[in-house]
Amino acid sequence: MDFSWSREQLELKQKATDFAQKHLNTNVSHKERGNIFPSDEWKKCADFGVLGWPFPKEFGGGGHDIMTTVLMLEGLGYGSEDNGLPFSLNSQMWSTQVAINAFGSEEQKKKYLKPLISGTVGAFGITENDTAGSDTYSLQMTAEKTEGGYILNGEKHYITLAPICEMAVVFATTNPKLGRWGITAFIVDSSMKGFSRSEVRDKVGMRTTPMGNLYLKDCFVPDENRLGKEGSGLSLFTSAMESERGYIFASQIGRMQKQLENAISYSNERKSFGQNIGGFQSVSNRIANMKLRLETSKMHLYKVAYLDHNDLPLMEEAAMAKLYISEAFVESSTDIIRIFGAKGVVTEYEIERDLRDGLGGLIYSGTSDIQRNIIAKLNGVQ
Template sequence: MNLEFDADTEEMRAMVVAFAQRELAGRGDTARAPFDTAGFRRRWRRAGEQGLVGGAVPADYGGSGLDAVASSAVMEALGYGGEDTGFAFSVAAHLFAALMPVVEFGTEEQKREWLPGLCSGELIAAHGITEPEAGSDALSLRTRAERKGDEYVLHGSKCFTTNAPVADVFVVQAATEPSGGFFGLTAFVVEAGTPGLSVGAPYDKVGLRGSPTADVHFDGCVVPAGRVLGTEGAGATVFSASMKWERVCLFAIYLGAMRRVLESTIAYAKEREQFGSPIGGFQAVGHRIVDMTLRLESARLLLYKAARGLARGDQDEIAPALAKLAVSEAAVQLGLDAVQVRGGLGMVGGEAETFLRDALPARVFSGTSEIQKNNVARALGLGSNRRPNRRR
């Protein structure tokens, strides 16, 4: 099992780290300041020029054609090089939750129309799935899409939609057959500015503040039938496929950010003195940092195992769920430990405090930690209503 990257991937990682440190400086965590849309788009265009916002898209449509392993490596480098985890999160959500469904399920015409601009950084995409009454229960969407001739009319609302305040294109899930279960959902590509589509005010979030998030409303929004992704009733399949990319490659951002925070925590423990000695020499502090290292390295192994499976086309449901679960839980605990090592300094604005806030949402989005455990249990054959055969 080769855990090393090839020379091209290592070179690409180094370039992304240098780019992020140079062009994406700043944490983007000004909670009460108005969101700087123009500044966000400037950085987005730079990221597009670097190939970051379309890396996994085939080269024929403007991307770099990276597989899941290389895509994860790039996201890890982005998380390490840039302190604004929210911006990196927006890039990954755009790529894995919105562009990859177009790549895998779009028609040739849809790919040619949308992907080049979305890969170049000219356009930004958002994925609308979560609703006030349908978070973990994605098959209970209340947003409806009614077929009328060659058009669909959408009614309903989405919440917690990443990139919504700046999005040019929305990939939207709606119920075309409310009682159809898995086959009752349909995915659509909807342009911003379409009559009947409106976006609410950006959220003031506890973390990932550099990622603009808002509600999206559909009030008689008319979408041509040619904007359906896949076929009518295939929305759940589209969503499941995008989640595999997101739960693996997006979470590599946290690996990079954890590495950056771990390194700064080690440096702090070597320099900070109490009772005449560096605090890193105290067993309680040293063991805590060892635990931080263990969590990071363990989570990294699970994520790249899942990435390799995704790159091979495996249909494994367990590896992506375990990777997402391990990385998100490790990130929160590592953030808590980084704050604890810094003591009082960890309570004020700084790298550790910011990372902890950015890590907290990781346990919730893309399926909560509890949902990931449910997914793994189901894949293991647990939770069946069938009675086990009992030997007498």
């Protein structure tokens, strides 16, 4: 596998970093503390082309290959002080947009994918309150066939971007007797009667990323809004999840690079007992561990992108990437707090925010335990 980068790719990464540093860092602390979605910055990202980087030009995308895309997303994360906005962008791209691009009809792509790339906000609704989180296919939302479409009833909980979404891809059971093979995906427009959303749910981190619930009550969804064939929801979800697990933390790797640089700079400036704290082995070892996690995370990310680019199976690698990167970010966020000491804990220095933002990554897109189960099963564990 060749993970060397061309000059053009590196220039695109730098442009993404420069854009983020210039346009995405206004009043981040204020927005984070107030659970405020940065709508202006979202629109700027859409205008810059972020939401379309890996998608076809005919639908407004950039047409970039997957390797180039993840590198640019890494640059975006490096330049952004707000982890929530890049996470929101990645979430929409690698779930909602990937699903429509891979399984949607040409008409659905024109009607939904193109606006999403232009900045429309879309959610991906699979998780339910009691049954469908890690146990993805135990859905309670139903879709009853009727003339010209389906009547959907049920709720989706803990859904990224749900409180502000203008449309959503949701999964419902069309035939409960078939279990997971009776699951079907639908594109639901927020203007449809019976569609509603909750307020933003408060959470420990990623507070500029709105999370909430979707409610469908006797919501009529026309046949033309069924995504894929009836009963194909399993295949659609699996495909989208491979992309989401593999790439949703691409921007977080850029943040890990920034953490490392901040830790090195501070350890060379801060003095204790008459010397720079970087001279203490406990501090230098933490920095070494941060570097090791960063480089290992890159290798996991780039391998998934390489396999994807070459149309090779990537389920196991995507699970390993999601597992490793999410846990590495939490560990490195803890290390930098220890290096900064009291400044790392006090919110005014904005060091502790990375740790809070990282905690959700252990849960999103399948918990760390689920990723370990996937990896074990793919290696023959019964």
